[in-house]
Amino acid sequence: MLRSHGGRARAVRCGDLHIDVAFIAASIADEYGNCNGMLGKSAFGAMGFAYADAFHADNVIVITDNLQPYPVTPISIPQIYVDYVVQVDAIGDPAGIQTGTMQITRSPTRLNIAKNVVKFLAKAGIIKNGFSFQAGAGGTSLAVTKFLHEYMKKNGIVGDFVMGGITGYVVDMLHDGTIRKILDGQSFDLKAVESIANDEGHVEVSHIMFGDPHTCGCVVNRQHACFLGATEVDLNFNVNVNTHSDGLLLHGIGGHQDAAAGSDVTIITIPLLRGRVPVIRKEVTTVSTPGDTVDVIVTDRGIAVNPEREDLIEAVKGKMEIVDIEELYKKAISLVGEPKEPKFDDEIVAIIEYRDGTLLDVVRKVKE
Amino acid sequence: MLRSHGGRARAVRCGDLHIDVAFIAASIADEYGNCNGMLGKSAFGAMGFAYADAFHADNVIVITDNLQPYPVTPISIPQIYVDYVVQVDAIGDPAGIQTGTMQITRSPTRLNIAKNVVKFLAKAGIIKNGFSFQAGAGGTSLAVTKFLHEYMKKNGIVGDFVMGGITGYVVDMLHDGTIRKILDGQSFDLKAVESIANDEGHVEVSHIMFGDPHTCGCVVNRQHACFLGATEVDLNFNVNVNTHSDGLLLHGIGGHQDAAAGSDVTIITIPLLRGRVPVIRKEVTTVSTPGDTVDVIVTDRGIAVNPEREDLIEAVKGKMEIVDIEELYKKAISLVGEPKEPKFDDEIVAIIEYRDGTLLDVVRKVKE
Structure with a gap:
């Protein structure tokens, strides 16, 4: 489970x-x-x-x-x-606690994705005083945090809070006044640890307060944006973080579902291809986070917005190129061909529960 | 209730x-x-x-x-x-929040009672590094706090914490290092309010943590001493704080039961007489706090120790005069005569519940 x-x-x-x-x-x-x-x-x-x-x-x-x-x-x-x-x-x-993933990506592709996230939010008019977001600890998320920091500082914008998984990159924002508060459920590096012990504005919160949907309101509901990874995204904006395209169970869900459900704008940052494997699929191998909570897919080959988010599409119209997610899918296929689907046994090896307790998907055993 | x-x-x-x-x-x-x-x-x-x-x-x-x-x-x-x-x-x-009772008593009788509380604790060897106590806000309790502060400072003793109802007198102890921490369930004056907002060592605690007996452990259990008032005390060390000797319901229980049950040494500070009314009785009009949780009665005419506390009696033997509570009772009667008992109707106007939920006593309506 x-x-x-x-x-x-x-x-x-x-x-x-x-x-x-x-x-x-x-x-x-x-x-x-x-x-x-x-x-x-x-x-x-x-x-x-x-x-x-x-x-x-x-x-x-x-x-x-x-x-x-x-x-x-x-x-x-x-x-x-x-x-x-x-x-x-x-x-x-x-x-x-400070693992290899806690470094800003050096990949030009991923740095470009991160820049485009900030560009999209800026063009859509979302980055303004009070702007609050969830920061992650992946290399791309850290790059987004850094570029957001630079953008906000340059434009004199002061955010209300950052929620996370907190890193030194977020602590820098608190220290120079770019954000007023840090809400910290899990500290991801030693600079964050030092800060939570010493900085009045750096406050510990429980995972109940972070994301339990059965409360009077959790922090994710106050986030203007979150930046999340994915192993796959499909044409209905469903996101897989649990299995890879080979069908093998690899990851937990983390705060993915919670952040996606609560945030005003949920942005998935992915490359179009990983090696010769397309990341955008007709259907994800496993649904980890449902597509109706996912708003924007930022890839190295274009940005797609969930058609349900007419407001976002309208907001960036004429300011930034966005493409249909089908186009991104077709581009991937044209480069590497139709992906091979894994074959599954009947045996269920994991159940993916949605944050509210409903059954979202199951992971079956891959045939040898 | x-x-x-x-x-x-x-x-x-x-x-x-x-x-x-x-x-x-x-x-x-x-x-x-x-x-x-x-x-x-x-x-x-x-x-x-x-x-x-x-x-x-x-x-x-x-x-x-x-x-x-x-x-x-x-x-x-x-x-x-x-x-x-x-x-x-x-x-x-x-x-x-800062009422008239938040002043140190000016009564020489009560100041003397307060001095004797500190003397008793000192002679019994209880005031040493780590000493922790509950401070109240009555005039006598404040005087005890002040005298304890002076004694500890003079003797270089550093306490672990004061729990309360917190006043400026306790804040002074924190500020000069006589105690390490304040645990505050209710702030009793504006100096305490200012301190809880600014002093790292001044920490808010819930009344659950203060005294709920159905937890894994509440703060009162860690108190070496508490100093509590009473309207009456009886020969079995039962304490009344709810009614006066005229039988009329006047006060709530506050933290009285909790502090008495948890603290190593529970000290009741009372004058032997209030006007012509003896404060020590054969039986209290109402049992608010049971006698088996009460250890020492400090009056202006002598100190009585609960005979169950042989350890305390032993500790002060030869260092400080203590008397039998019967003696204190007799002294009061010899001065003002047998007290008149109020007459009660059958009608119950209040139920006194013990902190663990058991029924402790009832208060009946006084006959006109």
């Missing part, structure tokens, strides 16, 4: 997903369980994932390598939810 | 007390409902009372006179619980 960040929080809170024991790593804790991930030698930043678990698990065990006198503050998970506190030598290496 | 702060949080959380609509005043809020009481012209400090209500009411309405752009931080009540936000001209006058 694969769920989005917000969908998992929803499932835990409503009882669909029962947790017997939650093990919560903390870089500082007191013996009653008040803890956070911001302080100490193993500081890793926001613990947005831990909230729903701590609130609802039958047993909550905080594991720390840094036990400090009561009371530890700031309090991310409060003592009232914590059954046990366990002290260990080391909870892990915080450098490990 | 009268409940303690912690008992009310418990009742709301477990469903004993169902809330249809919670109206939550906030001195700053955004249109999604993220709010606090720390910022803005009507800042009133901690909103510890509001948490259980916000988490469990069918409808949550935040009322503010200070609507600010999304997202408002720090977030006391998060948007995920808030159904509506209503803007009004003024939510109230914050000067009103």
